[in-house]
Amino acid sequence: MKLSRSVSWFLLAFGVWSWFIWISFVKNLWQDGSGLAFDDAGDPTAYFWVHLLLAITSFLLGTAVGAVGFRSIRVLRKEPTG
Numbered sequence: 001m002k003l004s005r006s007v008s009w010f011l012l013a014f015g016v017w018s019w020f021i022w023i024s025f026v027k028n029l030w031q032d033g034s035g036l037a038f039d040d041a042g043d044p045t046a047y048f049w050v051h052l053l054l055a056i057t058s059f060l061l062g063t064a065v066g067a068v069g070f071r072s073i074r075v076l077r078k079e080p081t082g
Contacts, residue, residue, distance in 0.1 A: 008072035015066015022055045
């Protein structure tokens, strides 16, 4: 399957965006002071584990989608224009 240039760039941008957003989220989750992510003893709660799993899944999907876009851009650049 051949992807268009605009779709390829969109997929790459989505992968980069996904990493940026979820890294920020995990930093905020780790530093949570509201009591949602960690209990009074400092142990992670179910909220923490569920959201960490969501973040890891999004990292993996963002990486896969971004890789498809990146590989497609590389293929399109090697093709002769015209």
